[in-house]
Amino acid sequence: MRVSSHAVAGMVGSWREGPGPAHQCLSDRLRLLILDGRLCLGAALPSERDLATALGTSRTTVGTAYRTLVEHGYLATRARARATVRLPDDTSPERRASALPETIDLSVAAPAAPVEILHVAFATTLEQLPRHFERHGYDGYGTAELREAVAHWYRRRGLPTSPDHILITHGAQHALALLARTLLSPRDKVLIDHPTYPHAIRTFLDVRARPLPVALTPSGWDTAQLHAAARAAHLAYLIPDFHNPTGMCMPTSMRRSLRPACLTVIDETMTDLDLDGADAEPFALHMPTAVSVGSVSKSIWGGLRIGWIRAAPSLLERVEQVRPATDLGTSVVEQLATAVLLNAHQTLRPTALDRLRRQRHALGQALAEYLPHVNAPQPAGGMTMWVTFPDPISSRLAAVAPDHGVTITAGPRFGIGGAFERHIRLPYTLSPDQLTRAIRRLAQAERALKEGATGTHTPAPVA
Template identity: 45%
Template sequence: MPAALTALALSRLLGPWNTRTGPAYRELADVIRLLILDGRIPLDTALPSERALCAALDISRTTVTAAYSSLREQGFLSSGQGSRGRTRIPELTPFGSALFGPQPPSTGALPAPGLTAPGLTAPGLTAPAGLVDLAYSALPASGEVVHRAFAAALTELPALLPGFGYDALGLLPLRQAVADRYTAAGVPTQPGQVMVTSGAQHALTIIIRTLADRQDRVLVEHPSYPHALDAIRSAKCRPVPVAFAGSGWDLPAMETAMVQQKPKLAYLVPDFHNPTGLIMPNAQRRQLVRAAAAAGTVLVADETLRDLNLDGTATTPLAGFGSTVVSIGSLSKSHWGGLRTGWIRASESMIQRFAAARTTLDLGGPVMEQLAAAHLVRALEEPLPALLQTLRRNRSALLDLLAEHLPTWQAAPPAGGLSVWCRLPAPISTALTVLAPDYGIRLAAGPRFGIGGAFERNLRLPFTLTPDKLEVAVLALRAAQDRLDAAPQLRRSLTQAPAVAIA
């Protein structure tokens, strides 16, 4: 069943929209258009009828009719039967007429900001050397700790060599270590409730393949982690985006989406959400788990950033509020992406289903890496204090630099994680991404974190680099924005965005 927005819900999203600086219909259309572009109103959502909206806003029906007509002319509303058009993005965005005025005819379709595997570039593009890379939100290895773990694993390896080396569930020492960490966090867990995977992305792929069929719906936050959206689309499932409300999760909207859309799964990042850095309070976690259980939706909680708690916010893992939650973890953010070791935590019966489905992908993970990972999970507290101190310093440096050199950008300090989700003064995210290599930096455009072209007014900036490199990056961003401000026609001439890798 397609999504529909009630008049009351749209009224709440609009807020104090009528500033009386122009015709009321134009102001109403402008605010709705921005809500669509920002992802606050998901694509393919039916707006309320003209009669219902004029009653909710206490305005004339003529005003609503004119606003809807304007949105249809701009390409943001379909010309469906009756007055309940469905939200959409014009084909020429982000550089088409709806945003920047008329554009000369293009010789080809405008590609969305793309993605390649790390280390690769798009056909016809070369990756300039020496770029300050802000497309990745990842850290270098905690070198001595990782090296020591592998040295210990090397001494333990001979005892396992007489075996076959295949284990779909993963080595028991690592599963025990992961289970102990969940138990210590208030979620009693046995090793049989844990399966080791080759990273969090591998874990999510297994979960989707096991629990969802083609064309099934998967609820996602909007914005969301790009590779998770890719995994959902790759499985031929249909993402159902639910936007954030102000500075947090919109629980009423999520509950409504579960009731209306009946999603099989809901993929969430409740701990220092990627890209916004938000953390879900325990009260909302409890409410969400209850709503999902009532709707028959399995909650998939990505906890790869949970340990990067910069402000010491205390929460319980989502699985602590219900047995139907499936949790994903990884060492990629806390230790090093090159480890490629993750896990799934779920009920024992669910873990057995995942293990059976896994055999279509692989027959188990590398033994050496799992031995090392067991040491790292058991001794996570050793490198964590220094890592958090470094990240706090970098976060402060980035926020200070943005305030000084890009004062029109809005950037709320995240409570944890690795990045800041910036609000730009204009829909120029893709334009900045296209220009960025000319100024020595590499970016991930805001629309990569959304569906259908949303988030042109946003940009994710990681604070994983040292303060001196962050200063170089922010000064480069200022220069790129100045170039766009000085030449508005440049926005219309940028017709192809570079493919970027995102982590």
């Protein structure tokens, strides 16, 4: 894949900031983009001349930066071909260290499995399974049992829904990918919250759509800006319920008045993780044309790989026609188990919500103790805190942190154009004790960074 000079210039952002000569600042910024996964493996970088023009710098600066990256194993070159992104050999001690079992992983916001309730659900499933044996088991829409259970999940929240409005997917991510493939064409603009869920950005870029970011400020969503951007967009993608990464919840008054001019996809993956009683009304209650995407990955377990789309049957028919290019349906066993869990209201377990509240509190306490200079607003729900450092250190901190036994995801993964260098997302899905240790280690990493440490770690996964 070729990356244009314009795209690279957008990603490196204000690359001249920082000590040292210009070529060093540039190679350092490109190295962080590679480590962070924003410049993908195998991507072909622009020529030295094109990038120099896009950055308003000399060709010598770009050439020297490229050569430094080649020397350190981050770029491969061939005669008369563009330099391509690679990573240094897997055998480097730094990268092996990142796989040490004692490393605390703060890159994934997802809970461990609730073992007992899964056992019960799968035992019931085994009893129900034989009634499916006479059929072939392929179904692009999902089993009747789960479609009804999901429809009931909406009805309980006050939104009339029949199983005809539900299509079962392999998680919310798959739902987004199917919708992107069904609804978007190259160059279509997609309104996104900024920051937003990174794999959604990736999904839209994959179908060659163009993200149109609308800032989510510390005070939340801005109706006027959303309306203005929606007029220029083909599709809007919003996470109003305990937004990933900020944990914010869109106020009811805004849900009632927001009317984006374009088709709007609402991601309800976090809806059941209401920690402070926000009691969010389903977005589609006020905007019947809204398409909703949901999942049990956060409220029960990501390993089930079950999600869904709620939309008009005519749109679901189009999705179902697109689907065979990637998959032929979702496992019957997992669907039946999820139906059992939904019917038993297991997405709303008071014990799980209490645990999240305790973990959120522990994370807040640890930040106040070890990183008192970061701003860490308490989220209304979900499972992540979006914290702000005084300086733009996020990518560098993510590259160094594994040397201190903790992995994090850099803020720019949640945006486009190199934004959010002062932010990181911290999930509170681990125990209070692990969270406290992780933040202590992160504070050590920050100190090491200030003393000149540079990291070489590859991107942490994000969920």
